[in-house]
Amino acid sequence: MKHMHKQTFGDHLFHFLNSVFFTLFTLLCVFPFYYLFINTISDNRLVGAGQINFLPQGIHLDNYLRVFNVPDMGQSLFITTARTLLGTVLMVLASGLVGYLVTQKNMYGRKIIYRFIIITMYFNAGLIPWFLNMTMLGLTNSFWGYIIPAVVQPFNIILTKTYIESIPGELEESAFIDGAGYLTVFSRIILPLSKPILATIAVFGAVGHWNSLMDSMILMLSEPKLYTLQHRLWIYLNTSSDIQKVMDQGRVTASDLSRLLNNRVISLTVAMVSIIPILLVYPFMQRYFQKGLMLGAVKG
Amino acid sequence: MLKRFPRDRVAMIALRVCIVVTFTAAFVPSVNPARVAGLINKNVSLFTNMISTASITSGFGRALNQGWVEPTTLGLIFIGALVCGLGIALLGAAFCLSLGNMKLQRLGLMFVLGAALAGFTGTTILRSAYSLLYDSPRVDMIQPMMPVGNMVFYILFSVTLLAAAAAWFVLPKPKPGEKYSIAPKYRLFLMILPFLVLVGLFAYLPLWGWRYAFFDYRPGFDLTMDDFVGFQWLRYLFENPATRRHIGKVLTNTLAMSGIGIATSWLPMVFAIFLSEMRSGSFKRSVQTLTTVPNFISWVLVYSVAFAIFSTEGFLNWMLVGIGVIEEGTNWLMSGSNIWLKMWAWGTWKGLGWGAIIYIAAISSIDQQLYEAATVDGAGRFKRMWHVTVPGLLSTYFVLLLLGIANILSNGLEQYLVFYNPRTAASIEVLDLFVYHLGLTRDGGNIPLATLIGVLKSVISVTLLFCANRASKWLRGESIV
Numbered sequence: 001m002k003h004m005h006k007q008t009f010g011d012h013l014f015h016f017l018n019s020v021f022f023t024l025f026t027l028l029c030v031f032p033f034y035y036l037f038i039n040t041i042s043d044n045r046l047v048g049a050g051q052i053n054f055l056p057q058g059i060h061l062d063n064y065l066r067v068f069n070v071p072d073m074g075q076s077l078f079i080t081t082a083r084t085l086l087g088t089v090l091m092v093l094a095s096g097l098v099g100y101l102v103t104q105k106n107m108y109g110r111k112i113i114y115r116f117i118i119i120t121m122y123f124n125a126g127l128i129p130w131f132l133n134m135t136m137l138g139l140t141n142s143f144w145g146y147i148i149p150a151v152v153q154p155f156n157i158i159l160t161k162t163y164i165e166s167i168p169g170e171l172e173e174s175a176f177i178d179g180a181g182y183l184t185v186f187s188r189i190i191l192p193l194s195k196p197i198l199a200t201i202a203v204f205g206a207v208g209h210w211n212s213l214m215d216s217m218i219l220m221l222s223e224p225k226l227y228t229l230q231h232r233l234w235i236y237l238n239t240s241s242d243i244q245k246v247m248d249q250g251r252v253t254a255s256d257l258s259r260l261l262n263n264r265v266i267s268l269t270v271a272m273v274s275i276i277p278i279l280l281v282y283p284f285m286q287r288y289f290q291k292g293l294m295l296g297a298v299k300g
Numbered sequence: 301m302l303k304r305f306p307r308d309r310v311a312m313i314a315l316r317v318c319i320v321v322t323f324t325a326a327f328v329p330s331v332n333p334a335r336v337a338g339l340i341n342k343n344v345s346l347f348t349n350m351i352s353t354a355s356i357t358s359g360f361g362r363a364l365n366q367g368w369v370e371p372t373t374l375g376l377i378f379i380g381a382l383v384c385g386l387g388i389a390l391l392g393a394a395f396c397l398s399l400g401n402m403k404l405q406r407l408g409l410m411f412v413l414g415a416a417l418a419g420f421t422g423t424t425i426l427r428s429a430y431s432l433l434y435d436s437p438r439v440d441m442i443q444p445m446m447p448v449g450n451m452v453f454y455i456l457f458s459v460t461l462l463a464a465a466a467a468w469f470v471l472p473k474p475k476p477g478e479k480y481s482i483a484p485k486y487r488l489f490l491m492i493l494p495f496l497v498l499v500g501l502f503a504y505l506p507l508w509g510w511r512y513a514f515f516d517y518r519p520g521f522d523l524t525m526d527d528f529v530g531f532q533w534l535r536y537l538f539e540n541p542a543t544r545r546h547i548g549k550v551l552t553n554t555l556a557m558s559g560i561g562i563a564t565s566w567l568p569m570v571f572a573i574f575l576s577e578m579r580s581g582s583f584k585r586s587v588q589t590l591t592t593v594p595n596f597i598s599w600v601l602v603y604s605v606a607f608a609i610f611s612t613e614g615f616l617n618w619m620l621v622g623i624g625v626i627e628e629g630t631n632w633l634m635s636g637s638n639i640w641l642k643m644w645a646w647g648t649w650k651g652l653g654w655g656a657i658i659y660i661a662a663i664s665s666i667d668q669q670l671y672e673a674a675t676v677d678g679a680g681r682f683k684r685m686w687h688v689t690v691p692g693l694l695s696t697y698f699v700l701l702l703l704g705i706a707n708i709l710s711n712g713l714e715q716y717l718v719f720y721n722p723r724t725a726a727s728i729e730v731l732d733l734f735v736y737h738l739g740l741t742r743d744g745g746n747i748p749l750a751t752l753i754g755v756l757k758s759v760i761s762v763t764l765l766f767c768a769n770r771a772s773k774w775l776r777g778e779s780i781v
Contacts, residue, residue, distance in 0.1 A: 014681065018574055022587045029591045029653065032605040035615055039608060050613030098495050107488035113496065120503035123762055126754025127713075127732070128739040128747055129509025136329055137501065138348030138355055149502045152495050182488065211598035213714055218740060230600045234718065237604055264613060271604035278596050285596075286589060 099160025338443030384422030390415035419457035568655030591653025
C-alpha cells in the first residue's frame with residue numbers, strides 16, 4: 001500500500017478547521033430556535049428584561065396555554081390548519097391525476113395540453129393583474145382563494161409525470177385487459193405506486209400553505225377572520241404595543257398582566273407555535289427532500 | 301372541401317364554438333347580465349354573482365336599511381343569476397357530451413335545449429328584477445340599469461340553440477341498439493379539462509389584466525375606451541423626475557442585492573465540497589439536517605427570530621453589553637445601514653444548507669475511481685477537490701447560475717416586506733416590493749403604473765430566461781428549460 005495517504009499535520013489541521021466551521025454554522029442555524037424556545041418557557045419577567053440567554057429559568061407553560069387568549073389567534077390557527085390540510089390533499093390528488101393523464105399517449109391533444117400547463121412556469125402576469133384577476137373571480141375575502149389557485153402547479157406535474165413514466169406499463173395494461181377504466185387504474189395502481197413522489201409534493205405543498213403570508217395580506221383585506229397564522233404573527237410583531245392595549249381591556253386581568261403580558265413574550269410564543277409543527281414533521285419530511293430535488297433537476 | 305369537412309362535423313364544431321364563447325362570457329364582468337343596478341359591483345362576473353349572494357347584496361347595505369329596495373328583489377336577482385348559471389352548467393355538460401358517439405351527441409343537443417330554456421328564463425327574471433327596482437322610492441340612489449350583458453346572453457343562448465337545432469338535422473341517426481360511449485382519447489381529454497380550466501383561470505387569464513397598463517384606470521370606475529392613454533404611463537415613468545429618481549433607487553437596490561446573490565452563488569457548492577471532506581458520516585448527516593431547517597420557516601418567522609436576537613432586549617445586546625462593547629442595548633432592526641449585506645446574510649442563513657443539498661447529491665454520484673486515480677498521480681486534498689470534484693459540479697452550478705441571472709429582477713417580496721421599516725426603506729425597496737406598495741397599499745394606489753412595471757419586469761425576465769437558455773445550449777449543448 002505504497003500510495004495510501006498518510007495523515008499529515010496538514011490533514012489534521014484541515015479536519016480541525018473544517019469541523020469547527022461546520023459546528024459553528026450548524027449552531028448558528030439551530031441556536032435561534034432554541035433561544036426562541038427557552039424565552040417562551042421561562043419566567044416572563046426575566047424574559048422581559050432580556051435575562052434568558054442560554055438556559056431557561058423558572059420554567060412554566062403558561063404562555064402556550066394563554067396564547068390562545070390573544071385576539072383571533074385560535075381562529076387563524078384554525079384557518080391555517082384547514083387550508084394546509086385541504087390545500088395539500090387537493091394539490092396531491094390533482095398532481096397525481098394530471099401527471100397520470102399526460103402520460104396517456106392516446107389522449108386528444110396530449111402534447112399541446114402538456115405544454116399549455118408547463119409553460120406557465122416561465123411567465124408571470126405580475127402582482128397587480130393577479131390581484132385584479134382574483135377579484136374578478138370572486139376569490140378575494142374567500143377561503144377558496146387560498147385553495148383553488150394552488151391546486152395545479154406545473155412543477156408538481158413535471159415531478160409526477162416523470163415518476164409515473166418510470167412505472168412499468170405492464171401493470172396498467174393487464175388492468176385495462178381486465179376491463180378497468182382510467183380512473184380505476186389511477187386510484188388502484190398508479191396512486192399507490194407513486195407514494196414517494198406524492199409524499200414529496202405533499203411536504204412542500206403543506207409547508208407552502210402553512211407558511212403563506214402574501215395571499216392573506218393581499219386577498220383577505222376586509223375579512224380578518226380568514227387571516228393566516230403568519231399574517232397574524234406579522235401583525236403582532238408590528239403592533240405588539242397595540243395588542244397590549246387590547247388585552248388590557250379584555251380577557252386578561254391586571255395581575256396576569258404583570259406576570260404574563262409582555263409583548264415580546266407574546267410575539268415569541270406565537271412564533272414558536274407556528275414553528276413547532278414544522279419542526280415536528282421535519283424528520284419525516286427529510287427523506288423526501290433529496291428525491292424531490294433530484295427529480296426536479298430533470299427537465300419537463 | 302365539403303368532402304373533408306362533412307356537414308355534421310362542421311355543425312358540431314360551430315356548436316362547440318358557441319358553447320365555449322357563452323361559457324367564457326360568464327366570467328367576463330363587462331357582460332354580466334345580473335348587474336341590473338349601479339349598486340352592484342361592476343368588477344364581478346355572472347359566475348361570481350351566482351356563487352355568492354354577498355357579491356350582489358354588498359353594495360345595497362344602506363339601500364336595504366332605508367327600505368329603498370326590497371330584500372326579495374335582491375333575492376330575485378340572485379335567482380336569475382342562478383338560473384342563468386344552470387344554463388351555463390348545462391352548456392358545459394353539452395360540450396362534454398358532444399365529444400361522444402352519435403347517441404351521446406344527440407343527448408348533448410337536448411342539453412343545449414334545456415340550457416337555452418334556462419338561459420332565457422334567467423335573463424327574463426333579471427329583466428323583471430330590473431323593472432321592480434324602478435318601484436323604489438329612491439330610484440336615483442339605486443340606479444337601475446339594463447345591463448348590456450343581458451342582451452348579450454340572450455343572443456348567445458339563441459345562437460347556440462340555433463346551432464344545436466341545425467346539428468340535430470344534419471347528424472346521422474344513431475344505429476338502433478347503440479350504447480352511450482366516448483372514445484378513449486376524448487374521455488382522457490374530458491378528465492384533464494377541469495384542470496386545464498384552472499390553469500387558464502389562474503395563469504393565463506391574469507394576462508388580460510395587462511390592459512390596465514394602457515388605461516387611466518381609477519379603482520371603482522368603469523374601464524372605457526375614453527380612458528385609453530396608450531403609452532402615457534411609460535412616458536410618465538421616464539419623464540416624471542420624482543418617479544424616475546424613485547425607480548432608479550429601486551432598480552439599484554434590486555440589482556445590487558441580486559448581484560450580491562449571484563456573486564456569492566458558489567457558496568453552497570463550496571459548502572457541499574468541504575462538508576463531503578468530513579470523515580464522520582453521522583456528522584455530515586447532522587450538519588445537513590440541521591442547516592436545512594431555516595429553509596422551511598417563513599420569512600415572518602425569520603423576522604421573529606431576528607426580533608428575538610437583535611431587538612433591544614435580545615441576545616446580541618446582552619452579549620455586547622456583557623463584554624462591554626456598548627453601554628446600552630439598541631434595536632438593531634431599526635438601523636438602516638448595510639441593508640444589502642444584511643439581507644444577503646439572512647438569505648444565506650436561510651438558504652445555504654438547503655442550496656448545498658443538490659451539490660451533496662451530485663458529489664455522491666462522482667466516480668470514486670477518479671479520486672483514486674488522482675491520488676495515485678500524487679494529487680493532494682486540495683488538488684483533488686479542484687480537479688475532480690469541482691468539474692463534476694460545474695454543470696449543476698452553471699444551470700443554477702443562469703437561472704439566477706434570468707431572475708435578476710425578481711428578488712421576491714416577503715423577505716423585504718418583513719424587514720421594511722422607515723429607517724430601512726430607502727435601501728430595502730426592491731422592484732417586487734415597490735410594485736406591491738405602488739399598486740396595493742399606498743393611498744389611492746396607482747394600478748396602471750404598478751401593472752406597467754410588472755409587465756416590463758415579466759417581459760425582461762422572459763427575455764433573460766430565453767437568452768440564458770440560448771447561452772446554455774451554446775456552451776453545454778443542452779437547454780435548461
